Amino acid sequence: MAPFFQNSAGRLVPDALAGFARAHADIVTLDPEHGFLTARDAAGSRLVGLVSGGGSGHEPLHSGFVGAGMLDAACPGRVFTSPHNRQVYQASLAVARRGGVLHIVKNYTGDRINFGIAAERLAHRGIPCARVLVDDDVASDSASSGAGPGRRGTGGTVLIEKVLGGAADTGLGLAELESLGSALAARCRTLSVASAAHTSPATGEPAFTLGREETEYGVGIHGERAARTVPAAGLRPLVARMAGELLAELSPAAAGDPLLVLVNGLGGITSLELYGICGELVRVLEEQRVGVARTLVGSFVTALDTRGFSLTLMAADWMTLKYYDAPVRTAALRW
């Protein structure tokens, strides 16, 4: 039992949101009535507002990516629970531009429905609204059977939010951003592993237990167990296996493009480990003559304190890299 430092499980998210807004008052503004954050400095060149959101517990996603060069607004739900359509609707009204608003949505049923209801309300008000659905997690691929909710949205979200932010600042319209976003999502795949589950804020207990010599291969970001529990095989073979599966899943149309690589911590892993993993991944990719254009290393899309990491590969043409390299100033990402 490892209890959380919190006033109560119900106060965890609202207290953190207030503290976040205070700590980053130069970057974000909190709407306390409807529970969303907006960027203080939004580029005047944008025609379209970018709105994302989802359950809490994945910090710094999405609040940490609100600011110049990235999101105009983020709507946090309760821990691992979709935001309410009202939050999304109000946030969208607050940041919609002349060209409307783009929703960046991770592929989970609750998020799809609540962002969808907000989109219908915006249409009712005459505000153009489109959606980019992020579904990068190869471990949840049910597309082949044609049934089920499809791949989950995970680590790739941060790359897609960054690239779309850079693109939006150049004054692209809603339809252009929507098609760029879905092209990015199609060229982006993620795989996650864990050696220990997250601690539940409600009970203080781990969401599931693993043996010392076991790795959860293809774990979700809400404590969903993976389809496979594999014997711990050492870092080098583990990273090689993950890289091989990700390369096989990338769109053949993207072959030849260099990769944007994200090595992402799931909340309970050290930077030392993440950089070691990055080194192994780059070595494997270069051995296979796959170009690595950019690497991003850190804990960006977490699952509370899950002891694990995810690897994301995005095939990136020169335009994608240009948008990725554009300046950004948010709580969690700046260059």
Added chain:
Amino acid sequence: MSATDGPGGGDAAGGLALTGCWMRWFTESALAVEAELTELDQLAGDGDFGTNLGAGARAARRRLDRLPAAVPGSSPGPGSGPEAGSALPLEATATAFLDEIGGTSGPLFGLLLQSLAAAVAESGTTTAALCEGTGRGLAAIRRVGGAAPGDKTLVDALAPAAAALAAAPPGTPPGRALSAAAEAAWRGVRDTARLRARLGRASYLGERTAGVPDPGAAGIGLLYGAAEGPLGSLRSRLAAPG
């Protein structure tokens, strides 16, 4: 019925009387059957639908209480169309269900009511407007939730209701058209008992939902049936007629 049911849907004050009574009776019905809906949802869902619909009804009632009373001959309230006043009770109920209710079923009812409000604001409380609003609401709900007829959701009651409104002969008074829609909706609700859930929380229960009608669909029967008056219990509507 009254002059509100005259061909063409009656004047603005009559339209407001119809939508105002309809929404009040809908909230009364939702509160009266809250426990029955909860019981159904415990058998065929995650048990919160009755509570969510009840919470929506309470929130809607607070908003309806703040609306100006219908005064015959008075000008309609603020809004875009010529019949904006008649749309106010629908709009107030829609906003309550969209903004104040957790889960997803309640806000989906809000989307339907919003479409009805928009259609009534444009062309008054006519059968054509109710048909148009129901059709648009059904399309929005299907876009958002991805449900098709046969998935054991509220679509299985709303699609027949929309079809019944579309089939109403020209000149059908709106009250009578809503009754026909309600009858079709309740038939759809009873038919969901034979279906197996494919979407939503109910889908996790698989075969265990067999024999139990879908509570969300029952909510649609409740909504269209409320134009005739409040319902005290689901029992008579869930039992096969004859």
